[in-house]
Amino acid sequence: MRSRHLAKLADIERGLAARVAAVGAAFGADHAPLPPVSLGPTRDPAHGDYATAVALAAAKAWKRNPMEIAEAIARDGAKDLPDIERLEPAKPGFLNLRMSPDYFRDIVRDALERGDDFGASDALADYGPLLIEFTSANPTGPLNVVQGRSGSLGSTLVALFRRSGTKTESETYVNDAGNQLDILAESLYARYATLCGVDTPLPEEGYEGEFLIDIALALKQRDGDRWLRANLDERVKVLGKFARDIIVEGQRQDMERFGVHFDHWTSEAALHDAGEIDSVLKELTASGHAYEKDGALFLRTTDFNDEKDRVLRRSDGRPTYLAADAAYHRDKLRRGNRRLINVLGPDHHGYIARLNALVAALGYPGSLEVLLAQYVTLKRGAEVVKMSKRAGNFVTLAEVMDEVGVDAARFFFINRAPESHLVFDLELALEQSTKNPVYYVQYGHARIASILRKADSDQHRSAFERAGRGADLAGLNHPAEFALISRIADFERTVVDAAKARAPHRLAEYARDLATGFHAFYTDCIVLSDNPTTTSARLSLCIVAKTTIASALKLLGVSAPDQM
């Protein structure tokens, strides 16, 4: 199950590999290793459609002139190599391939036949089951922009793996245990008590965000002023849970609106309640990876390349965050996931070594991979927006969605490599919204939709109907048509490569490139004309271009409108 032309390319690679072997033997270099032949797209169309540097690689191993090798490989030209129009050596030792028109036409046929499935493959089917955890948050306020970034990153990664055949699930972890939740409860209490007429200052390190006032109002409405008289323990417990539930629900709604859906929401508190923490600490002690010292329980992470051992249970008996993570990661692995990917915030990179050591100690070495979603600097024009969650003056993901829209926000976040810092200028995103790259891609889709609407008329209906079957693909001859097809052909490879490299931004780049191909085709080639064969052929191309743009946008979590 993959694009037909990729199978053809693999055949060509095998054919070329045989020639490489023959040339190697002729050069008396058959004892030296044969370099693998891998065809890649050319940067410059003047070089052809695909190229390989195999002769350059062979030159190294064989100690021969690379150009001499390339010429020997290309001596018989395209003989016995299907779909190739021209095979020629070039400058330092490249082999350039020019594909035949039928090769491109067949890509359109393949895409027509596969419909929405075009670009899907089982290339990474052996990779799973895979669980990707991202945007795990403290339930202490609305989601911020970094969480938006990790949300778009994680969800697109999930989509890319699924499209590549990997069994993949998405998950987020709610840090609803520990003292930040206690601080949240007491912050809520201060707001609540003040509303009830008893002026109460926020606690030290309390959360100043206005969202807590709304929650306090809801609490007062439900329970009146009874919590003014409750004892501290019960108050913290009940108010903490009250705030937690509302905030988590708000985060869930933000994520859904942002096009991010989690298959699992795992609660840290639930792991505590189920006794999972005690259980995992026992397991780690029994396996010899944890030991007592100074009244505390340590995990011997230094056995697995950490710089020092880490505390699991404090000397006062309370478990650390790492202990909860031990229970949590054991749970994720016991569910049958062979690989785990965690997308963490940028301030957590000091935690990576310890997490890797942890899963190794649990008996699953190498099963975890941690990705970092880097910082987002928010700007309004030249001014940098300073943000602090405690101070409550941060810009939320919801506000960004309100301001620039879901599509623009998602595209903007995904448009850059995860590990590079991102500057998000809200003013620019607003002022230049019509020049935002996301509109450029969507506009391409809308233009095609418009053509297809017009094609469904008395004048063109028969051509439209033939186009759906790919009846007139021989009518494709224009360079702009082949250039567009060539980009469509790259879809599956781009998806697989982006998943392998954990680089969803490549898909955004691809979508822009694909749209460029269409816009150029649109300018050069009139689709609906009085020539029924050309009309039908170009409509076929429009249909697959539209499907491909829509598929790419869907993977990015961006809508593909039929009208703009």
Added chain:
RNA sequence: GCGCCCAUAGCUCAGUUGGAUAGAGCACCCGCCUUCUAAGCGGGUUGUCCCGUGUUCGAGUCACGGUGGGCGCGCCA
């Protein structure tokens, strides 16, 4: 002090794991709408790829040493 990330055009950023004259968008200049959406297309201008050394046929990419910026180094999460 130790560790991780980053440094590419005026700005924001790509650069597909070492390949052909280093690319895109924005900005700026010049052209293109009597036929399917001009939110578009074509052309032009812009580089000490932070610096240095090394590895080799070949380095923005790899190694080592620096410089500058961000972050982390807790019995916090």
